[in-house]
Amino acid sequence: MVPRTGRRTAPRVPMALLRDRGMQALLAVALLGVAWYAWPLAGLPVLIAGYWPIQVALDVVLAAGSWRVWRHPAASATTRRFWRAMTIAAALFTVGDLVQAVQSARDLTVSGLVSGNVHLVFIVAGVSVPLWAMLTHPIRATGRQRLVFWLDAATVMTAAAGFIWSFMLSAVVGAALSLVLLNGVLAALMLILFFGITKLILGGEAPFRPVAAGIALVGVALTALGVGVDGLAASANPAVFMLSSFVPCVIMAACPRAQAVEMGLAATAPQRSRRRPFSLLPYAAALATYAAGLLSLAQDGLSVRSWGLVLGSLLVTLVVLGRQITSFVDNAVLLRRLGEQESRFRSLIEHSSDLTVITDRQGRMTFTSPAVTRMLGYAPEELLGSGLRDLLHPEDVPAAAAGGSWQGRVRHKDGSWRWLDVVATDRHDDPSVRGLISNARDITDARAFQEQLHFEATHDALTGLANRTLFHRRIADAAGVADAGALTGVLAVDLDDFKIINDTLGHHVGDRVLVTTAERLHGCVRAGSDTVARLGGDEFAVILTGTTPAEAAATARRIVATLTEPVTVEGHVLVVRASVGVATGPGGRARTLLRAADAAMYEAKRSGKGTMAVAGS
Template sequence: MNVGRHERAAASRGFMAAVMAQPLPRVTAALAVFGAGWFVFNVGSPSGAPLVAWALSALCCSLAALACVRVARFPDLAAPTRMFWRHFAVTLTVAVLALASNAYDALAGPQAPTQRVSGLTTALYLTAVTVFLWALLRLPVTRRSREAWLTLGLDAGVVVLAAGLFAWYFMLRGSSELALTTGSDLTAVAIITLGGIDILAAVKLALTGTGPMDRGVLWIMGLAVLVGAGGGALMPLMQASPHITTTHLSIPIIAFLVAVAAERQLRASGTGTARRAARRRPFSLLPYAAIAATDVLLLVSTWNAGQEIRLVVAGSIALTGLVVVRQITAFYDNASLLARLDASMLELSRHEQRFRSLVQNSSDVITVTAMDGTYTYISPSFESVLGHPADFYIGRTLREFTHPQDLPILQDMRDRLARDPGLTVTCQARMRHVDGSWRWLEVVATNRVDDPSVQGIVGNTRDITETRRAQDELAHQATHDALTRLANRTLFTRRAAEALAEAGTRGVALALVDLDDFKAINDRLGHAVGDALLTVVADRLRRCVRPGDTVARLGGDEFAVLLRDASPQETCRVAGEILATLRTPISAQGHDMLVQASIGLVDGAEGMDASELLRRADVAMYAAKEQGKSRSVRYSADMDDRAAEDARLGADLLQAMLSQDQLFLLYQPVVRLPHGDIAGVEALIRWRHPERGLVSPVEFIPVAERNGMIVQLGDWVLREACRQMAEWRRLHGDGAPSRVGVNVSARQLREPAFARTVADVLAETGLRPDDLLVEITETAVFDDGPAVETVAAIQALGVAIALDDFGTGHSSLGLLRTCPVDVLKVDKLFVEEVTGTAEQAAIATSLAQIAQALGLRAVAEGVETPAQAMRLYQMGYRLAQGYHFSRPLSAEDLGGLLAAEGRDPDTWEPPALAG
C-alpha cells in the first residue's frame, strides 16, 4: 500500500512539473502569488491603488477563459467534453464582466470605497454560476442498473441533506452579516449556490462517474468552486477594510486551478496520458464525509446546551461512527467476495473462450443431436467437412444426409445410447458432401440427454475418407493379385469357405485352370510377355463367368473359378467356354500366341472345406494333363487312389535311387539293314521293385516327371550308360557299339547346367563325344526356348542329337531347321503300316526322303517282322531297331553277343550311326 502511495505521489510531482512548464499555468501561478501578496499587504490599510487588484482579477479570469477555449478546440476530445469547456469559457467570460461591474461598484459607486454590490453585478455573478451549473449537468453519466441508481439516490440524499443543514445553519447565523457587508441578500444566495455547485460536482464525481471527463479535471474544478464559495463566505470578515474584497484573493487562485485543469485535460486526451484506473474502494466516501460533517455541525450547534444534551449528542455521534465502521467493514467483505467472484468468473470466461476456440477451430466436428437425430448444435468446422455452413444442418435430421446403406448403423447406435444413458458408442457412416460425393465419417457419440446444459447426444465427428480409402486399398492389395487384379488365394479360400458353409453340399463347384506349357513361353519370350499373357487370360476368364462367381489367380499360371448355385451341366458349360475362349489367338506385347489350358472340375460334397475342394480340383487338373492337355476332367474318387498310388510309387522310386540295386539298364541294339549288324544301342531304364517285381517305365517315368525326380534319374542313366559304353570299348575295342543312345527328358533340357553335366560325364568315363547319342522328343524343343539352346550346347561338344518318336508330337517340319538334329527316329506307329497300301506307307516313305534330303540318318523303330525290315530297306532305311532284331538286353548279354559275333575289324563296316 505504501508503495502505491509513493508511486501516486511521484506521478503527481511529475505531472505538476510538466504543467508548470506550460505558459498559461506558469503565468496564472505568478499572478495568483502576486494577488495573494497584494491582499495581505492591503488588509489593514490601503498600500496601493485598489484598481490594481481589480485589474489583476479580471486578467486572471480572462487567461482562464483563454485556457478553456484552447481545450474546447482540441479535436481529439469527445464532443460532450468540448461542449463542457465551451460552456465553462462562457462562464469565465461572464465572470470577467461581473468583475468589471463589481470594480465600478467598489471604486466609483455610491459610498465608494465600499464592498456593496449592485443588482447588475449580482445578476452577472448569478448568470456565470447558472452557466457553469448547466455545463456540469450536461456531462453524461455512467450507465448503471436500477439497484445501483437506488443506492446512488440514497447516497446523494445523504449528501444533499447534510449540505442543506449547513446552508440552513449558514443562513441562520451569517446571512445577515453578509447582507450588511455587501448590501444585498443575493450575495448570500450566490454563495449558497456556489456551495451547491461544489456539492453537485462532488456528487457527480464520486457517485455517478466522470463520463468522458478526466477525473482529475473534475476534482480540480470542484476545488476551484470551493475556493470561490469560501471566498464569498469570508466576506463579513472584511467589514473593517472596505477598500479590499476576498474576490481579489480567490479569483487568481481559481484562474490558476482552471489553467491546471485545462492542461490536464489536454494531456489526458491529446498526449496519450492514460486515465487513472478505477478506484478500488468498494464504497464512496462522500456520504460518510457528509455524515461526519453533520456530526461536527451537531456538536458545534449544541456545545452551549446542557450536559444531558451534549451527552446524548456525543453518544449518537459515537453510535453513528460505529455503524459507519460496521458498514464499511461489510463493504470490504463484500468487495473481497466480489473480487473472488470476479476472478472466478474471469477464469470461467477464459476457460469458456478457450473451449469455444478449441471447438470452433478444431478439425473435428462437435455436434449435439436430439434422440430423433435432429441437429441442435454443430461446430463451424462442419463446413470444411461436408461443404454446407453449420447453420444449414440445424433443425434437420441425420437421415437426410446419411447413405441409405448406413442408416441401420445409425439406428443401432441410437438404440444403444437410448438404453444406456452415459454410454459412448463409436460408428462409421457415409454422409453426402455438397458436391454430391459421399464422405466417410467416424462418430464418437455419448448420451448426455440428462445433462440440462446439453439435453442431447454429443457427437465428436471426424472425416476418415482418406483413411478408409487407404485401408480399402491395403485390404484390396492383401486380397487381390497385383498383376491381374483378380482375387488371390487368401480371398478365394475365404469365399470358397463361405460358399460351402451357405450352400452345404449342393450348388458349389470349382474349375481349376492351369495353362499348358506356360513356362516355355516365359523362358522363350520373357516374363514381360508372360505377364501380359496372364493379364489377357484373366480378362477372358472374367467374361466367362456369371455375376456372383469368383475368378482368382492362385499363383503362376494357375487360376481358379468358384461357381455358386451351379449344376454339373452348368459347370461343364463354363469349362467349355473357358477352353474355347483361350483357343482364340492372344496378342501380348506384339506376340501372337495360341494358349491351351487343362481344367480340373470338382463339385462340393458333404463335409468338404475349401482346402479339400482345391485339392480335388488339382487332382482332376493333373488328370487332364495326363490325358493330353487342353481339356477338362471332372474329379472322381479313383483319381485319389491313383494319386495315392503315384505318391507311393514316387517314394519307392526315391528309395530305389538310394539303394543302387533296384534300378538297372537294358540295351536294345540298333542294327544296320539289310544284314542286321549291331551299329549302336539305346539305353533303357528298368526297375525291379522288391515287392512288386518289374515296374514298367510307362508307370514310373510319368511319376518321376511330375515330382521332379526325373532330373536325378536322368543323370543316373547318363552316367551308367556312359560307364557301360566305356567298359565295352575296353573289352571289345572296335567290336563295341559305335554309340550308346540315352533318352533325355524335357525337364533335363531346361536345366541350365545340363550341357556341363554331359561334358563332365564324358570326361569322367573317358568316352569320346561321338560315342554318345542324346535322344530328345519333339515336345521338349518345340517352343524354341532354352531347351533348344541346351541341345545346341550339347551338339557343340561333338555329341550327336536324335529326334525320338518323330511324327507323333507336334510334327513340325520347321523344327528340323531350328533344332540341331543328326538322326530321325521314326515312330513305330508309321513302321507298322509300311507293309500295307501305298497310302499307309506314305508317311514312312516321306520321312525317309526328308531325312535323306536334309542329310540326316533315319532309324525305323519297332520293327517286328522280316517283311517290315525288307520293306524299310527298300524305302531307303539303313538303320532299324525292334524285337525282330533283338529285345532289350542286359549289359552282360549284349557283351556276350558282341563277343560271339567275332567280327574282323578290317572287314567291319562302320555303323551307320557313326556318320
C-alpha cells in the same frame, strides 16, 4: 504458472502525472494561488483586479487541454464526443469570464466579484454543452447490472442533493426571491451535472480515464461548495470567496491534462486492465455525506449523548461498508478466477483437434466446439438445434444409438463421409451440462490406411484380384454355409503356354497379359457375389455362389471364349488360351470342390488346350 499479463497500469499513472510538465505547472499555480488568497500581501483592490484575469487564463488552459484530448489519435468515438463538448464549454467559459473581467475592471470593489447577467448566460450555456453529452451517453448495462447502476446512481445523487441543500440552498432560505431562484437554478444544474458525471463513470465506456475522472469529481464537488460560498462570503470575506472559486478552476483545468497523460501512457505501454465488477463511488458518496453532516453538527452543536450516537452510527456504517467492500473484493477475485478458468477452457476447446458435441435427450445438438468447422465444414451455430442422427450414415445409426464408444460415418458439409471415433458420456444429470457429451476424432485417414493394408494383405499386387489367402477364406466361408441346398461352383483356370510369353518377350509383357486376363475374368462373373482370385503365376480360380451346374459350365465357356481373343501388348498380338476345370456342389463341400475343379482343369489340358472340363462328367 499463468503469466501475469493483465496487471493494472494504475500505479504508474501518479508518477507519470508528477513528471508531466503541464501538471507540474498547474500544481505550482495552485500552490501560489492558495498562498496568494490565503495570506494576501496586497490590498483587496489588487486581489479583485487579478481575480477574473486568472479565471480567464485557467479557462484557456481548460479549453486547450480539452481540445488536445479531443484530437488525440488514441481517443475512441465516445471520448472524442465528450471532450469536443468540453472544448466548446471551456470556450464559452473563457468568453463569459473575459466579459466579466472587463466589467469588473471598472469596479474594483466586492460587487465586482459578483457575476453579471451576461457572465451567467455564458456560464449556463457552457455547462449545458457537456451536460447534454453526459445525459445522452448510453448506459452499457443490461438486466441486473442495469438495476445495480440505478441503485449506485441513486446513492450518489442522494448524497449530492444533501450537499447542495446544506451548502447552497439552506443558506438562502428566507432571503430575497431573486437570490433563492438563482441558487435554485444553480442547484438544479449542479444536481444534473452530478448525475451526468455519475452516468459516465458507472454506465460503462466512460470518456475519461480513472485518475481524470477522480479529478473531475473533486473539481465539480468543490465548484458546488464554491457556489454555496457565493453571496455569503463575497462581502464578509472576499479572499475566501476568491479562493473557493480559484481552487476548483485549477482542478478542472488539470482534468484534461491528466486524461491526456493517461491516454499517452496507455498508448506507449498498452496493457489490458481489468475493470472492477463494482464501484466505490456510492460508498465514497455515503462517507462524504457523513463527513458533511458531522461538520454541520459540530458547528450547530450537539449534546455529549448525541455525539456518542452519531459517532457510533458512523463507526457502524464504516464497519458495514468495510465488510461489504471486502465481500465485493472477494467476489471480484472469484469472478476473475472464474473468468480465467472459462478463458482457459474456451481456449482448450477452440484449439482442440477433437470435436466435442453435446446433445439433449431428443438427440438435438445444444453445443458444438469450433473443431466442427475444420472436421466437418459446418459453423458451430449451423448445427445448434439440429439432430445428430441426421448427419450419420444410415448403417452407423444403430452403433451411435447404443452409446459408449463407437465408430461411424458422419456427413461432411461437402457431401462426403468422414469416419469418426466417438466416445459418448451421459451427463444428463449434471445441471451444468444436461446432455450427452460426445468427444470425437477424425479417423478417416487412419481408416483408409487400414483398409489399404487389409486390401494389400488379401489381394494380388499386380492384378488387384483376391490372393490365395482371401480365396481360401472365401472357400472356408462357403463351407460354413448352413443351407445344404445352396450350390457353389468352383472354377480352376490355368493359362496355356504362358511360360513361352515370359521367356521370349519378357516378364513385363507377361505382366500385361496377366492384368488383361484378370480384367476379362472379372467381366465373365457376377459383380459382388462371385470371387475371382489369382493363386500364383498364371493360375486363377473363381468361386460362384448360389449357382447351378449349368450356370457354372456356361461361365467356364465364357471364360474360355473371352481369353481366346487376341491381346496386343507393345505391338505384339498374342493369343492366350486357358484350360478351365469346373466343379459344382453344396457349399459345405467347397474344399472338396476346389480339388475336383483342379483335377478337371488338368483333364482339360490333357484333352486339348483352350478347353473346359466338368468334374464327374
